[in-house]
Amino acid sequence: MEFLRSIGITEIVMQFMLINAILGLSMYLVLYTGMFSLANAGFMSIGAYTGVILTQNFDQPLWVGLLGGMAVAGVLAVPIGLPVLRLKDIYLAIATIGFGEVVRILILNFDTLAGSLTGESVRLTRGALGITGIPKITETWHLAAFLVVTGFIMIRLHRSRFGRAMAAVRQDEPAAANMGINVVYTKNMVFIMSAVLAAAAGVLKAHLTRTISPGDYGFDQAVSILAFAVLGGTSTWVGPLVGGFVLTALPEVLRDFKQYRGIVNGSILLLVIVYLPGGLVNPAGWSQLWTRLRGKKQGDTLTAEVS
């Protein structure tokens, strides 16, 4: 603990790391099933707003807010997923970016919209000003416990029939369908699970940062979540976890670099992308890098002998 603090990872940074690890896992689920979805930021926003409205306007405890946020996001994921998941690759990405924008603009105008429908002045999402003064009630152990449970589910999932179906759908959809896997069901279930995880992270984070506004969950956030998974690597579920940790901790650890922080941060990420294209947690990638570095030396001696 003392060591972590000395390099700039205070408790709050650790909490952000845990939250981003959860977000990384929510991204991992969809990527593992072969879906390039960028809807997670939108679901995070739905979760955060539902959770905060439950704890603030209805005086519910955090766990009710958490379950409420997860439930609303999970239910909304069904009508979104059914049509949208027919798309693939970049088209799915574009459609889900659109979903994120729709959520942002709906939350932005929710009060005006509800006000004009009901004829009364509504003050729920508070538009662009966002909700401020949310008490900080998320504790580190909440996050750690949530992550442990999620990790456990991930391990179980991989060994289950459904987990193998996910992998099959990623590798070859028609082949998976021929093998008797219900592709539509599998894809939608994964989309829902991913939405629920993102929503949970949203609720927990809202009760940590004390303030939320629609702009927090835009395209930037969607890309950040994608980056956690890609930097960590998606060959195992540990990858996005590590990706979330590293991408969150790095800017804080590098604070001593002052104005050069961005450059150092970017360089480190660039090195990882160039030399470990499969991500940080990818045994095959590390061994490839190893042979690449060692192979060069062998080649050198070989040419030396020949000459």
Place this chain on the structure above:
Amino acid sequence: MKKLLSILMVFALLLPVTAAFGQDDMMEQPLVGFWEQCPTPENLPETVNVGAIFGLSEAVAVYGTAQQNAVQLAVDEINASHYLGESTTLVVMFEDSAGNRDQAIAAMTKLVEEDGVVAVLGPTLSSEAFAADPVAQENSTVVMGVSNTANGITEMGDYVFRDSLPEGAVIPGTIAQAAEILGLAKVGLFYGNDDDFTVSGYEVFKAALEENSIEILGEETFAKGDVDFNAQLTNLIAAEPDALVVSALAAEATQIILQARALGYEGPIIGGNGFNSPAVLRDSGADSEGLIVGGAWNYGNPNPSESSVQFVEMYEAAYEMSPDQFAAQAYTGAWLMATAIRCADSTDRTDVRDALAGIADFDSPLGVFSFDEDRNPVHDPIAQIVVEGKFQPLALVMGE
């Protein structure tokens, strides 16, 4: 590198000054500061650490860099004039928040809990302040916003201060003055509805217009990043308003002025803090004629205080550019913080808070400055109109 150079340049500029006065054993007093009101402190340690959280990277760096420059300028001046005593040096630890809430919280936690600073200046954005200031409040550490204008900032606790006039303190005065002088009866209202700054500006404008019983002919909105405002402006102008009232950030403000003029609108345009920028005036050229802006401070203020003139001179000498309102407020913020430490004669966070809250009639570039009981700033805002490409006091120009 550029920053390092500029800091070196400041030192280079100050060296001959200190050397010259060192010989005479006499120090030219800066115009700012409670030199008489509070005795030279005797109980301060050799270094006093103050934190500063500004957005020094990403888009917010436009404001954050000016703030950092201005604070550094003030600190160099404070140390060179031994404002905190012969052997005491004020050190500001700058942290970057990149306009990001998470980073602002992390930076505040680091400064307050790890580095043990006496007080903190910043963060740059109101949205960051709402997230990060409670950390300082919980640790009973003074945090002073130098650019937070949203409502409710100082309601976060008794350790939260700001020296930046909230929109609510600037706009009503501007509207009242404009209404009286120009005889406004009906206006069109135009604002960005997806940004906390422009929305809070809109709310204040609306309340002020209603208070002065000015009719709002129509309301139109735009989004951050929009470049075409013709549709909304056509609607507003078609209703033949006496003035266009606009709540926008600088980037959109310029385009709104240009496009309104291109549509043939010749009446006054009344803007909030977002228009109070040399860049808006420069980029909109002759079209800015008749633009009315309320602000806390302006470079072109024709009636500046002595300390304001000196601040502009020093800033231009050090950084080879003109200071904006953000720089003036950050510079004043650093002096206010140093004054609180001087008057408290202590680095105890609570003593500093009490001393800061007690500051009144402080002569600063912003004018004669006091804190009210809610730790908000009290000084005269300025309502100005652009005449021949320059800001002139509204009352002066129109009163003739």
